[in-house]
Amino acid sequence: MTDTLSNQDTHPETAQTAAISIEGVSYNYGKRLALDEVSFQVLPGQFTALLGANGAGKSTLLSLITRLFDTPNGTISIDGKSFASHGSKALAPLGVVFQQTTLDLDLSVRQNLRYFARLRGLPSSFANLRIEETLSALEMYERVDERIRDLNGGHRRRVEIARSMLHQPKLLLLDEPTVGLDIQTRRVIVNHIHNLAKNDNVAVLWTTHLMDEIWDEDHLIVLDKGKIIEDGTVKEILTKNGASSVSDVFESIIIQEEERLK
Amino acid sequence: MIDGLMIRALYGILYREFLRFFQQRARFLSALVRPLIWLLVFSAGWRQTQGLAPYAPYETYIPYEVYMIPGLCAMIQLFNGMQSSLSMIYDREMGSMRVLLTTPLPRWFILVSRLFAGVAVSLLQVYAFLAIAFFFTYFEFLELDIAAIGYITVLPALILCGFMLGALGMALSATVKQLENFAGVMNFVIFPMFFISSALFPLWRIKDLSYTFYQFCTYNPFTYAVELIRFALHGQFYAEGALVVAVTSAIALGLAIYAYDPSRGLKAKGKRG
Numbered sequence A: 001m002t003d004t005l006s007n008q009d010t011h012p013e014t015a016q017t018a019a020i021s022i023e024g025v026s027y028n029y030g031k032r033l034a035l036d037e038v039s040f041q042v043l044p045g046q047f048t049a050l051l052g053a054n055g056a057g058k059s060t061l062l063s064l065i066t067r068l069f070d071t072p073n074g075t076i077s078i079d080g081k082s083f084a085s086h087g088s089k090a091l092a093p094l095g096v097v098f099q100q101t102t103l104d105l106d107l108s109v110r111q112n113l114r115y116f117a118r119l120r121g122l123p124s125s126f127a128n129l130r131i132e133e134t135l136s137a138l139e140m141y142e143r144v145d146e147r148i149r150d151l152n153g154g155h156r157r158r159v160e161i162a163r164s165m166l167h168q169p170k171l172l173l174l175d176e177p178t179v180g181l182d183i184q185t186r187r188v189i190v191n192h193i194h195n196l197a198k199n200d201n202v203a204v205l206w207t208t209h210l211m212d213e214i215w216d217e218d219h220l221i222v223l224d225k226g227k228i229i230e231d232g233t234v235k236e237i238l239t240k241n242g243a244s245s246v247s248d249v250f251e252s253i254i255i256q257e258e259e260r261l262k
Numbered sequence B: 001m002i003d004g005l006m007i008r009a010l011y012g013i014l015y016r017e018f019l020r021f022f023q024q025r026a027r028f029l030s031a032l033v034r035p036l037i038w039l040l041v042f043s044a045g046w047r048q049t050q051g052l053a054p055y056a057p058y059e060t061y062i063p064y065e066v067y068m069i070p071g072l073c074a075m076i077q078l079f080n081g082m083q084s085s086l087s088m089i090y091d092r093e094m095g096s097m098r099v100l101l102t103t104p105l106p107r108w109f110i111l112v113s114r115l116f117a118g119v120a121v122s123l124l125q126v127y128a129f130l131a132i133a134f135f136f137t138y139f140e141f142l143e144l145d146i147a148a149i150g151y152i153t154v155l156p157a158l159i160l161c162g163f164m165l166g167a168l169g170m171a172l173s174a175t176v177k178q179l180e181n182f183a184g185v186m187n188f189v190i191f192p193m194f195f196i197s198s199a200l201f202p203l204w205r206i207k208d209l210s211y212t213f214y215q216f217c218t219y220n221p222f223t224y225a226v227e228l229i230r231f232a233l234h235g236q237f238y239a240e241g242a243l244v245v246a247v248t249s250a251i252a253l254g255l256a257i258y259a260y261d262p263s264r265g266l267k268a269k270g271k272r273g
Helices: A058-065 A083-091 A109-119 A124-137 A153-165 A183-200 A234-241 A246-261 B004-023 B025-046 B064-094 B096-101 B107-138 B150-175 B179-195 B203-209 B211-219 B221-233 B239-259
Strands: A020-029 A032-042 A047-051 A073-078 A094-097 A171-175 A203-208 A219-224 A227-233
Touching: A020 A058, A032 A058, A032 A073, A032 A203, A032 A219, A032 A227, A047 A183, A058 A073, A058 A171, A058 A203, A073 A083, A094 A153, A109 A124, A109 A153, A109 B004, A109 B096, A124 A153, A153 A171, A153 A183, A171 A183, A183 A203, A219 A234, A219 A246, A227 A234, A234 A246, B004 B025, B004 B107, B025 B064, B025 B107, B064 B096, B064 B107, B064 B150, B064 B179, B064 B221, B096 B107, B107 B150, B107 B239, B150 B179, B150 B221, B150 B239, B203 B211, B221 B239
Parallel strands: A047 A203, A047 A219, A094 A171, A171 A203
Antiparallel strands: A020 A032, A020 A073, A219 A227
C-alpha cells in the first residue's frame, strides 16, 4: 500500500524526505491538554534541539514518536512512513536514547549490544562490525567485555548512544541524554552527536533544557505548554527576537507567552 | 507473517533470557531445590500413609512420590511463569521494556517471544529436576516408575502448560504498576493455584473430604495443567486438560496483548514532561 503521506513529508526546498514529520498532533491526559496541534519536520543531516521547560510536553511528544503512546490526533511519519499505515514497521529507521538508562546492568557491554542488534535483525558478523565501529567512535571499545554495572554514568550513556546507532538509523532521538553528566562528558557527547548529523547525514532530535548544548547552526523548536512557539534555525530565532543568546530568547519567549495568556 | 527480522529478534530475546537465567544462579538453584525438598521430604514422609489406589493414568498402586512428580513439574513452571512476569515488571521499571517496544516488531510478537523464552527456561528447569529425580530412582531412594518414552511425551504438555502459566503471569504483570506490589500478588496467585489443585492430592480423594474444595479445584486451570502433565508422563493424552490449558493460555495472552497495547497498558506509566 502506498503511503499517501510520503509526498507531504517531502521538504519543498530540498526535495528531501523528512526523517520525521509531525502533522497536527494533539494529546490529552484526561482533561489536561499536553500537546496542542504540534507540527514540525526534521530533515536528514539536521540537528534539531527541542527546547522546553519541565511540563512543556517534550516527553509526551517523544512517547508518541517512539509509539509508546498511540497517536489519537494527527500524523507522525518516520522517513515517509506513517504509524497509521505502517504500524510498528515505521520505527525501523529510528534510534532512541532514553533519559533513563535502559541497559541490562548485569550483562556486559557486548552482550547488551548483541541483544539489541538481534532485535533489529542484524546478522551476527555485521552486528560485530557495528559494535566495534560504534563503540570505537565513542572510545569505549576497550571496555566491551565489562559489565554495565561496573561503568560510570558517562560511560553507560556512551554505550546507549553506540547501541542506538548500531542499525544505522536515519533518525536519532535523544531525550535529555546529558542529564547528570559532568561537563567534559557532556561536551564529548554533544560534539559526537553533532558530528553524526553533519558527517553521516543522520537527522537528530535532541530534547534539552540546557542552552549550551545548542549550536548556532542548529534547528531549534521551542515548546511551551504543549504548543510550538518557535521553529527555525538558532540564528533566525535570535535575529527575530533581537537576542544574543538562546537562553535570552527562551526566557523572553516564555515571559511573553505567559503575559499573553494572562 | 513471520519474517527474518522476527526470527533474529526471537533469537535475541531467547539469548537474553538464558544469559540472565544463568547469571542468576540463585534463581536456578531455588528452581531446583524447591521441588526437590517437596519430593524428598514431603513425599518420603507421606509415602507410608498416602499410597494411592489405581486410577487413570496409573494401572496399579503407586507410591506417593510418583503421584507428586507431575504437580512438582507444574509447580516449577508456575514459579517460573511468575518469575518471568516479575522480570517484565523489572524491565518496565528499569526501562529495558521501552527498548523492546520501540523496535519495529509487532507488540503481539514481542509478548509471544518473551513468553516463548520463559517457556524455554522452564523446560530446562523441569528436565533438570526430572534428571535429579531419575538419579534418586536409579539409586533406589525413590520409586518413580516413568518409562523412557514419558520424558519425550511430556514435552508438548510442558510447553502448553508453560505457555499458560507464563501468559497468566504476563497478564498479571500488566496490571501491577510497581515492583514492590508484585510479592503480594504472587502470594495471592501462586499459593492458591498450587494448593487448590490436584498437585498434592487426587481429585477423588479431595472430593471425599470436601465437595466444595473439590469444586474449587475443578475451576482452577492449574489442576488441568497438572493432570495434562501426569497423563503425558505416562504416554497418554488428556484431551480435557489440553483444551482447558489451551483456552486459558489464549485468554491470558489476549489480555496481556490488550494491556500492553500502546493506547492502553503503558499509557498510565508514561512520564509527563
